[in-house]
Amino acid sequence: MSLCELTPEVDTHTHTVISGHAWSTLTENCLAAKARGMKGLCLTEHGPAIEGGAPEYIPHSQRMLPDEIDGIRVYRGIEANVLDHQNHLDIPEHYLKFCEFAIASIHTHMFPERADRDANTATYLAMLQNPYIDMLGHPDDPSVPCDFEAIVEEAGKCGKLLEFNNNSTTAHRPGSLPSLKEYILCCRRHGQRVCVSSDAHFHTMIGNVKPILTLMDELDFPQELIVNLTQERFEAYLAERKQRISACAE
Numbered sequence: 001m002s003l004c005e006l007t008p009e010v011d012t013h014t015h016t017v018i019s020g021h022a023w024s025t026l027t028e029n030c031l032a033a034k035a036r037g038m039k040g041l042c043l044t045e046h047g048p049a050i051e052g053g054a055p056e057y058i059p060h061s062q063r064m065l066p067d068e069i070d071g072i073r074v075y076r077g078i079e080a081n082v083l084d085h086q087n088h089l090d091i092p093e094h095y096l097k098f099c100e101f102a103i104a105s106i107h108t109h110m111f112p113e114r115a116d117r118d119a120n121t122a123t124y125l126a127m128l129q130n131p132y133i134d135m136l137g138h139p140d141d142p143s144v145p146c147d148f149e150a151i152v153e154e155a156g157k158c159g160k161l162l163e164f165n166n167n168s169t170t171a172h173r174p175g176s177l178p179s180l181k182e183y184i185l186c187c188r189r190h191g192q193r194v195c196v197s198s199d200a201h202f203h204t205m206i207g208n209v210k211p212i213l214t215l216m217d218e219l220d221f222p223q224e225l226i227v228n229l230t231q232e233r234f235e236a237y238l239a240e241r242k243q244r245i246s247a248c249a250e
């Protein structure tokens, strides 16, 4: 079966009204995931540095949530903002550690020093070395250039994931296509594990990654490298993550 006929069982990057500029509730997102036959989603609100973002204690307060909503497993997560080339995040470690899955992203409009490719690359490498961070969010963004070879190599070395973000195929992140293709091919060359995510800001977007899967089909990307294609594979990664974090704490 070709990739574009599949829906990942777990969407690893989703937002709700808590993010301030998204439009659906967690329940609406879960019902949308259920309607698509999915099994889980990562709740990854933006950190507080983004306009209208969630408070920094959100990862901690997600402990209040049930593990499942209408049969959909809700993985407690965050999309932390990288603040500068000194590698500061807008979620301190004492809150980050409550996450089951953490994405670190650079958002172009709040990163004025984004033209410096070498410094962007060094910052991404530092994020990959942070044991609490699982994945870089949309590093293909051409307005924040980086060295794909270097980040893919480091992600492999650190056992981390890289994101294929469906919004890179839409008007949301314009002009991304050439850089996205180069990034996908670089991951393919290195056998790098990835997640394909919707970055949904509205419930109809949950699990809707057909455009990027179609592109991955064109580029002959291997299905076995997509960690969130099945919940079993994603849970196996989470078990690895637990071991990694406990090894660092020793």
Ligand SMILES: [Zn+2]
Pocket: 079, 105, 107, 137, 138
């Ligand atoms: Zn983002």
Ligand SMILES: [Zn+2]
Pocket: 013, 015, 079, 199
């Ligand atoms: Zn996002």
